[in-house]
Structures are given as C-alpha cells and as structure tokens.
Amino acid sequence: MKMGRLFVIAIAGLALVSAVVIARGVAAPGSVPGLPALQLAGGVVVQAGAPLPMLQDIDPEDLDPARDVPGLPPVALAPPGGAVVQANGIRIPKPAMPTGARRVGIQVGHWMTDQVPAELGTRITFQTGTSWAGVQEVDVNMDIAQRIKAQLVSRGYVVDIIPTTVPVGYLADVFLALHADGDGTGENSGFKIAHGSRRGPYEDKLVAGLTDEYAKLTGLDNDVEHVSRAMSAYYAFNWGRYQHAAAAHTPAAILEMGYLSNDHDRDLLVNRADGVATAIVNGLQRFLDEVPRSKIFGEDLIVPPQRSFPSPSPRT
Numbered sequence: 001m002k003m004g005r006l007f008v009i010a011i012a013g014l015a016l017v018s019a020v021v022i023a024r025g026v027a028a029p030g031s032v033p034g035l036p037a038l039q040l041a042g043g044v045v046v047q048a049g050a051p052l053p054m055l056q057d058i059d060p061e062d063l064d065p066a067r068d069v070p071g072l073p074p075v076a077l078a079p080p081g082g083a084v085v086q087a088n089g090i091r092i093p094k095p096a097m098p099t100g101a102r103r104v105g106i107q108v109g110h111w112m113t114d115q116v117p118a119e120l121g122t123r124i125t126f127q128t129g130t131s132w133a134g135v136q137e138v139d140v141n142m143d144i145a146q147r148i149k150a151q152l153v154s155r156g157y158v159v160d161i162i163p164t165t166v167p168v169g170y171l172a173d174v175f176l177a178l179h180a181d182g183d184g185t186g187e188n189s190g191f192k193i194a195h196g197s198r199r200g201p202y203e204d205k206l207v208a209g210l211t212d213e214y215a216k217l218t219g220l221d222n223d224v225e226h227v228s229r230a231m232s233a234y235y236a237f238n239w240g241r242y243q244h245a246a247a248a249h250t251p252a253a254i255l256e257m258g259y260l261s262n263d264h265d266r267d268l269l270v271n272r273a274d275g276v277a278t279a280i281v282n283g284l285q286r287f288l289d290e291v292p293r294s295k296i297f298g299e300d301l302i303v304p305p306q307r308s309f310p311s312p313s314p315r316t
C-alpha cells in the first residue's frame, strides 16, 4: 500500500533535485511525457553526497535525525562518483576501468567498530558481534579472512582486509562481508548469503556461486529462511545511503558463515577454518571466472527509483 505514496514522494524529491540543479545550470533542457515540470533530456547531475530521489531500504534502526524527516522514507544520497537522474531511473556512471591484478575485498565483520565515521551512526559502535563458549565472532571472522587472503594471493589476486568502515566508494572485482551468527539457544545451524536490495546486475550470480560452493564443501545447510533485512540493507554495500560503502559497481554480498552458538557449526568455523576459507575462495573464484572485469565496470548502471524486488519483511 505504501509504494504509491512513496513514489509520489520520490518524484517530489526528483523535482526538488531537478530544480536545484537546473538553477545551477547543470541540466540539459528537455521534457518527459507525464512529467512536464521536469527537465530531464540529458539527465540531471547530482553531486556526491547530495539527495537522490530514490527509495531507500535501510535497517529501521538506522534513521538519522540529522537528515531524515519523521514519517518520510530515509534520505538517499548520491555516491562518491555522483549520479544522473533520468526519466528511466538513476544512472550511476561507470568508473575508470581498474588496472592490474583483480581485487577482492574481504570485510571482517565487527572489526574496529569503535572507529566508524559519523555517517554510519553510533549504533554500529555497539554492534560488537556474537560470542559463545568463549569464542568471539570478530576473531573467527578475522581468522577466516586471513586464510582467504592467503589462498587468493597465492592465486594471483590482490586482497584487501577491510574493517567495519569501508573505504569511500570502494571499488573491487568482488566484495564479501564475513559474519557468524548466534541464536542464544544452540539449536539453529547453517549459513546465509545475501546481496543488497540496491545492487548491480551480477550479484545474483555471486550469491548463487558462493551458496553452491559453500554448501558443497562445508556440508552446512542453507539457512535461507533466516535471511534478514539487516543483511539485505547491510550498511557496507548500501551505496545510496553511505559514502563509506562498496561502490554500486562492486559486486557485493554478506555471508553468515554459520552459528557460533551451535556446537557443530562452531567446531567447523574454529577447527576446520582452512576448509571454510577454501569453500569461500572457490565461490569467489567461480564468480571471477564467470564475470570478467570488462563486464563489471564496462557500463553505467541504471537503478529504478523503487526497489526492483520486494525487500524481506521488516523485523517485528
């Protein structure tokens, strides 16, 4: 029921951005059928960090009183490379084609949460990860990240180990955030993988390949029913919300590797960590083999003002 109203708001925002930018003489003149007030023939350039007329899907706890208006959707912002508002959506210009070895970003979930920039909000400071039986999630995430790095480097890739704060507009051939779960009971077992609700054309392939390889080598079940909005709206790849995020062109996903609270899963993550890392490396390798760099960075992305698929149910 909300989408109609939200779209009106989005269009209102579009008109506002258009008016502002046209006043500054950036836009090319033109018109769009049905939207006579908008001048959009060549698109309207929106500078990095300026409001974008785009519906935003974020963690409900992440509303920011400094920029969001109570009762309205949270504000989306243009990413570091800027954006162009067109009749058919938001265009994200392609970046300069990277050179050198292919680059992989591995984020260690909860590492250095005390050093986040203001735009991420203070709540992330308190997200220190799960722990069980004396095992801290951040330590497991780091251990497996380092093993992944060693394996990928030996295969000729460049690997960045990334803390909670992602570099501004982070560009890589693939980005993966590592986490582990806890359910407080020890009952749940399995892994989960998701990409963001505002991602590029290759992330379904990334999630599918990782899921396949991870399940095959670890033997864990795909716990897909517990994929949450906190995963699909994960801040580290929410480029429409934060400057410190994986770029729109960077294929990105988040992996919950298993439940630390489950004896079997924890044993796997702690005592067979090399195998877990190999499973992830195989999934990443499969994606990199299937999708060449020339495709990932080869064209502009057009993002519809609304989400292209329904977001998971809000948490209750």
Ligand SMILES: [Zn+2]
Pocket (backbone or CB within 6 Å): 109, 110, 129, 130, 137, 178, 179, 180
């Ligand atoms: Zn976590």
